[in-house]
Amino acid sequence: MTDHVVRSTCRICGSVRLDPFLDLGSTPLANALVHPDRSATPEARFPLATARCLDCGQVQLTVVVAPEILFRDYRYASSASAPLLPHFDEYASELVVRFTPPGSLVVEIGSNDGVLLRPLSERGAVAIGVEPATDLAASANARGLRTVNEFFSADVARRLRSEHGPAKAVVANNVLAHIDDLGEVIRGLDALLDDDGVFAAEVPYLGDLLDHVEYDTIYHEHLSYFALAPLSRLFDSAGMRLFDVHRVPIHGGSLRIFAGRKGRYRSTVELERTRRDEERSGLGDAGTYRIFAERVAESRTALRDVIARAKTHGKHVAALGATAKGNTLLNYCGIGTDSIDYIGDTTSLKQGLLSPGMHIPIVPEGRLDQDHPDLILLLAWNYADAIVPRYRDYLKAGGRFIHPIPLARLIGP
Ligand code: JHZ
Numbered sequence: 001m002t003d004h005v006v007r008s009t010c011r012i013c014g015s016v017r018l019d020p021f022l023d024l025g026s027t028p029l030a031n032a033l034v035h036p037d038r039s040a041t042p043e044a045r046f047p048l049a050t051a052r053c054l055d056c057g058q059v060q061l062t063v064v065v066a067p068e069i070l071f072r073d074y075r076y077a078s079s080a081s082a083p084l085l086p087h088f089d090e091y092a093s094e095l096v097v098r099f100t101p102p103g104s105l106v107v108e109i110g111s112n113d114g115v116l117l118r119p120l121s122e123r124g125a126v127a128i129g130v131e132p133a134t135d136l137a138a139s140a141n142a143r144g145l146r147t148v149n150e151f152f153s154a155d156v157a158r159r160l161r162s163e164h165g166p167a168k169a170v171v172a173n174n175v176l177a178h179i180d181d182l183g184e185v186i187r188g189l190d191a192l193l194d195d196d197g198v199f200a201a202e203v204p205y206l207g208d209l210l211d212h213v214e215y216d217t218i219y220h221e222h223l224s225y226f227a228l229a230p231l232s233r234l235f236d237s238a239g240m241r242l243f244d245v246h247r248v249p250i251h252g253g254s255l256r257i258f259a260g261r262k263g264r265y266r267s268t269v270e271l272e273r274t275r276r277d278e279e280r281s282g283l284g285d286a287g288t289y290r291i292f293a294e295r296v297a298e299s300r301t302a303l304r305d306v307i308a309r310a311k312t313h314g315k316h317v318a319a320l321g322a323t324a325k326g327n328t329l330l331n332y333c334g335i336g337t338d339s340i341d342y343i344g345d346t347t348s349l350k351q352g353l354l355s356p357g358m359h360i361p362i363v364p365e366g367r368l369d370q371d372h373p374d375l376i377l378l379l380a381w382n383y384a385d386a387i388v389p390r391y392r393d394y395l396k397a398g399g400r401f402i403h404p405i406p407l408a409r410l411i412g413p
Helices: 067-071 084-098 115-121 132-144 154-164 182-192 206-211 228-236 270-280 287-310 322-333 367-369 381-390 391-398
Strands: 004-006 018-028 045-053 060-061 062-065 105-109 126-130 168-175 194-203 238-249 254-261 315-321 344-345 362-364 375-378 400-403 409-411
Touching: 018 287, 018 322, 045 062, 045 315, 062 067, 084 115, 084 168, 105 115, 105 154, 105 182, 115 126, 126 154, 154 182, 168 182, 182 194, 182 228, 206 287, 228 238, 228 254, 228 270, 238 270, 254 322, 287 315, 287 322, 287 400, 315 367, 344 367, 362 367, 375 381, 381 391, 381 400
Parallel strands: 105 126, 105 168, 168 194, 315 344, 315 375, 344 362, 375 400
Antiparallel strands: 004 062, 018 045, 045 060, 194 254, 238 254, 400 409
16 A cells, blocks of 8 residues: 555646645644654654645645545544534534434444434434544444444445435535545445435635634645535536535534535525625635745744743643644644643543654643643644633633644733
8 A cells, every 4th residue: 555645636626737835844644643662763754735726726735645544543532522512412403403304314424433423313313424443433333323434435325325225414524624535425425315315514614724824724634625616616516516504613613514416405595695705705816825824934933932932931831632733733833842741632542642743742631730831732722712711720820821823822811
């Protein structure tokens, strides 16, 4: 198996007119946590550079790391982030009320540890996950959340249909960006969805990435950075139509999109409004990406300065959230063990390992409460609203968070 391939064409429209706009260097894989016994072994590194298609506008990576390397041994467990539980509960409720009455088949692509399968099942859906990560699929199955341990494909879709009948909904959250061959997903949807079936997906939104300088969400797993216009083109070219969208705050700002077979559903007012907002927002202008690249460099300088100042004053700095995006940030900014003592994280599968590249130890989040470091770098900044209030006592005692983007700032009372 080759470990990666380089594409020369857009993964939405096939154009060769790909315009590079940001190069974050050669970095290790963001979720390839390192066992301490292997800390002396050089890690695989891959170029991390973005390009925009000058024909359809899709923002993307051209270096495609083999999915078997990225996703079979995967330690990101959705249920470890408490704010995701109410988020997916609300999402399940929307699906069941609008599209999937009790007894309907709902298939989730990339179901992780079953964080959405559970509230769907509780509401009476026949919920089946398709998840390539071996441990996560086993953990979901052990909790009675039916999960097929495979990568989604048209073949898997045909098999599920022959075993369970057509699906009223196929769902894909934070996984479309992981898939190089989006045509294969569409063929799978065609094979599996009932005539009035709906495809629902959440994807981090390019508009938010650019506005808030969320450059750290760029890593090898994320092959696509979606906006509505290229997404519409993808569905249109395959006999489907986007008919609804919500902007949701999760993961720094995402789109929840809904698509069906052509002619089945009328476009909502929200879709038309979001389309118009997008047209006005400058996502199609080359200048937007040039300015973004400049803001990324400024963001790095600001964060390095805050941390350098803290270290000059002898402060102890730790981090919260052994996030994938945190590893882009730490590697790009060159922030390592000379600055950060450890990273606290709730995910048991991550604890005891080292962060990729920078080799910062990952420990249970509770350690932050015991140690009271002077500063905590918030690598899970997307959950700041949930995390900061929990640290009221820490802040009262003089501790501060560093919120790294768009420009590093301190959070305190
Ligand atoms: P979190 C994930 O990226 C994974 P990551 C994935 N690659 C993807 O596509 C994007 O999301 C969209 C911990 N934590 O969600 C748990 C605490 O310790 O920001 C997680 O390890 N305490 C599929 O990895 C991490 O932080 C807490 O209170 O960048 C959060 O990871 C909370 C709330 C979380 O995404």
